[in-house]
Amino acid sequence: xxxxxxxxxxxxxxxxxxxxxxxxxxxxxxxxxxxxxxxxxxxxxxxxxxxxxxxxxxxxxxxxxxxxxxxxxxxxxxxxxxxxxxxxxxxxxxxxxxxxxxxxxxxxxxxxxxxxxxxxxxxxxxxxxxxxxxxxxxxxxxxxxxxxxxxxxxxxxxxxxxxxxxxxxxxxxxxxxxxxxxxxxxxxxxxxxxxxxxxxxxxxxxxxxxxxxxxxxxxxxxxxx
Numbered sequence: 400x401x402x403x404x405x406x407x408x409x410x411x412x413x414x415x416x417x418x419x420x421x422x423x424x425x426x427x428x429x430x431x432x433x434x435x436x437x438x439x440x441x442x443x444x445x446x447x448x449x450x451x452x453x454x455x456x457x458x459x460x461x462x463x464x465x466x467x468x469x470x471x472x473x474x475x476x477x478x479x480x481x482x483x484x485x486x487x488x489x490x491x492x493x494x495x496x497x498x499x500x501x502x503x504x505x506x507x508x509x510x511x512x513x514x515x516x517x518x519x520x521x522x523x524x525x526x527x528x529x530x531x532x533x534x535x536x537x538x539x540x541x542x543x544x545x546x547x548x549x550x551x552x553x554x555x556x557x558x559x560x561x562x563x564x565x566x567x568x569x570x571x572x573x574x575x576x577x578x579x580x581x582x583x584x585x586x587x588x589x590x591x592x593x594x595x596x597x598x599x600x601x602x603x604x605x606x607x608x609x610x611x612x613x614x615x616x617x618x619x620x621x622x623x624x
Contacts (some may be wrong), residue, residue, distance in 0.1 A: 407510055411487040414467060415443050421485055427566060429589055431623035438566070439573060441480050442469040442493060455515045456563070459497075470495055566593035585621030 408622070419426035424440030439445050446467040453465035460480040468479035472494045479516025483495040496504070567590040574586045595602045 408489055410489070412484045412505065412586060414484050414498075415479055415495075416481045417466070418443070418445060418468065425562070425566075427593070429592070430620075431585075433623070438569070440468070441569070443485060445469065446478060452600050453554075465509070546593070563594050563596060567591075574624060579622075579624075581619075581622035582624045583621070584619050585623050588620045 400475075406543075413421055415421055418424070418440050419437050421440055421442040423442050426440055428435050428438075429438050429443040429563040445472050446464055448470045451464055451465060456462065456465050457467060457478070457480060459478075460482070462481055466481055470477055470479050470485065473492050478494050479495045482498050485493055486501075487493050508575060556589060562608065566571075570586055570590050570593060577583065577586065591602060592599050603618045604613065606618055607614055608615045
C-alpha cells in the first residue's frame with residue numbers, strides 16, 4: 400500500500416466557550432422582557448433540539464446541553480462543546496476540534512511567519528443599488544471589495560447596511576415561525592431595531608405620528624418567546 404504525508408498547511412482557529420466567542424459570530428445586544436441578551440452567533444449557533452433537553456449532560460464533556468453550540472459543516476453539522484476549537488479549513492469550511500486533538504495536531508504560527516494572502520471568495524449576500532432588493536447568486540469579497548454577481552459593478556450598499564439587513568433576516572429565519580401574535584410582533588420589533596440601529600426611536604416616532612398628533616398610532620415591542 401502506498402504511503403502519503405499530510406501537507407503542512409496553516410489554518411485559522413479560535414477557542415469557543417460560549418455564544419459570541421467566535422470572532423465572526425457578530426452577536427448583537429438585543430432587548431427582551433427579561434432585559435438585554437446577545438443574539439445567536441452566526442458561526443457557532445445555539446444548540447437546540449426538541450428531543451434533547453437542555454438540562455441533559457453531554458457525553459463528551461459532562462456539561463449541560465444548554466451550554467453547547469452548533470456549527471454547520473460540510474457533513475451536516477456538529478455539536479460544539481465549551482473549550483472546543485473552531486477551525487477554518489483550506490476551503491473556508493469550519494469544523495470543531497477537541498482540545499486534546501487540536502494540541503496534538505497544530506502548533507502556533509509566529510506572527511512573522513504569517514504571510515498576507517488574498518482572501519478566498521466568501522458569500523456575502525450583498526445588496527446591489529442597480530439590481531435592487533437582493534443580488535441573486537453569490538456575492539464575493541475579494542481583496543476587501545464587494546462585487547455584485549449580476550453586474551460585477553461597484554454601486555453597492557455600504558457593508559454596515561448589509562450587516563443590518565443580514566441581522567434582520569437572521570431574526571426572521573430563526574424566530575419567524577414562532578406561534579403567537581405577541582411573539583411575532585417581538586420578531587418584527589427586533590428586525591426593525593437591527594435595520595434602524597441608533598435611529599430606532601426616531602423610526603418609531605415617525606410610525607406613531609399621524610393626523611391626530613405624535614401618538615396617533617401605537618407601536619408594540621411584542622413579547623419575547
